[in-house]
Amino acid sequence: MSGSQSYSPLPQSECGCTFSISLHHAIHFLHFFGLRVFSNFFLLQDGSHKVDSSYALDCGAGIGRITKRLLLPLFKKVDMVDVTDEFLSKAKSYLGEDGKRIGNFYCSGLQEFAPEPNRYDVIWIQWVIGHLTDSHLVEFLKRCKTGLRPNGIIVIKDNMATEGVIMDDVDSSICRDVDMVCRLIRQAGLSVLAQERQENFPDEIYHVYSFAMR
Template sequence: MEDLIEDEATFYSKAELYWKEVNPTVDGMLGGYGSISSIDINGSKKFLYKFLGEGPGKTGTGCALDCGAGIGRITKRLLLPLFRTVDLVDVTQEFLDKAKTYLGEEAKRVGNYFCCGLQDFHPQAGRYDVIWIQWVIGHLTDDHLVEFLRRCRSSLRPDGLIVIKDNVSYEGVVPDHVDSSMCRDLPLLRQIVARAGLTILCEEQQQNFPEEIYQVHTLALR
């Protein structure tokens, strides 16, 4: 992927500028596909339920981290109903400001709002049961994604889980010059996961999304 990026600093700054111009709404977070939000959330719930509960190897429900959280769409619909506390991290301060009202009464259970790009974000060691990373890995270079996943691994509680949910290309790396991101294929994503010292516990394709968008896969890592 790095060979497709002329200048790393420009790659990140262009993405920041792009998101600063996006409306702080669900439709804005989903690139005009706000109608798929419920399908997305329901698919994510079904996936996550496999790992939560009591017993050996099951993931706790104390604290979750929403990466690339935007206005808190996933925090509101998926994470806050399942976890006692949720932290949000996003590169756009306006989105995090909006989240404080969008989340309503449940915002009181948000622990932290971190305004930071994931390439620079260092989650607290041993804090999280689940780290949810959705539609944001394309904004990281391969090396920065590996490093971020390693930091995430160190920030998990016992039996904690990292979940990546994102678009995957059919072959190779496909650049998007509009929002300054990259879409990787599954073999490359699996290589990155392995480089980070993580194992894929489960991998599924999200169903019932519009045919014109890239297929979306969800991976549970530990």
């Protein structure tokens, strides 16, 4: 399995092509709206949950959709990591002027990537954990933990199976259920601070959950 291949919520069938363009746009809007609400919950907190807005890391960043529409509006600086060099090259033009606030473009699989210690306020891992084995995910999360600044958090947003594990025969990725993801998070020595299911998505696609941890 690739360590950092981006993917999006799809119907629980072999192809999402039956969705209309309007439904695709609706899902797209709800997706980013939900992300912003979830992120702001921590950025606006006082006390022990307060997260600084200086530096974020986008894991499995692709061409930078999450970086452009979520992280750059919220953080002063962002690093991007993806296994595909072509995606990172496209990101430089896709991000436009805001791309000047990208600190580093790392070309690496997540099973090998080690964030710089004590660097990030938020490490964002979206629609990519299905391309990591259980052991690779646990070890990656351990390395991410060392990459956090004080009060920093790690966020996972991904498709969740209803029960157990579902294998995708097309790209060999897997979709774990919530209990299994939480167990792997605990194995990495992290505690879940918040857990949220994306609302108003169609029944035909996987449930999508966000987890914040430190």
